[in-house]
């Protein structure tokens with residue numbers, strides 16, 4: 744996939760002629776082989792057009808929410824939990840987060856390697872999706888860190904939430920018990 748985000752108006756026609764398709768103010772084109780994509784990049788270099796080149800499949804899909812709901816069921820009833828702050832969220836109010844951010848994966852060879860190792864050829868695979876609240880989604884933005892990745896993966900496991908809330912409950916009981924004994 745070759746993506747052009749900044750371009751001058753006068754080259755628009757030229758980009759369409761080269762086979763680029765305009766999506767949300769960006770010009771994109773997928774290639775069957777890496778060689779073909781590289782050849783296009785060489786051509787763009789000669790025109791001094793800046794671009795991003797990354798493996799196909801690292802683009803936000805329109806149906807990733809659908810992917811999420813189909814593959815990740817609510818933890819209890821119709822409730823999910825925010826992967827990053829632990830808050831319970833109703834099915835219809837949740838934000839679906841890409842654990843490995845799309846923008847970062849497009850730019851980082853390391854993240855592309857991780858995706859490959861995770862057996863994901865599409866960044867919208869449900870294995871890369873988790874539930875979170877709006878606030879955490881905004882706070883996380885494009886950040887990728889080990890802590891975010893671990894929380895993202897654990898948040899899909901029911902046993903994780905049972906352990907998480909059980910621990911909180913034990914702490915609360917312990918505090919109440921100790922206050923009572925002062």
Ligand SMILES: [Zn+2]
Nearest residue numbers: 825828876879
């Ligand atoms: Zn949250």
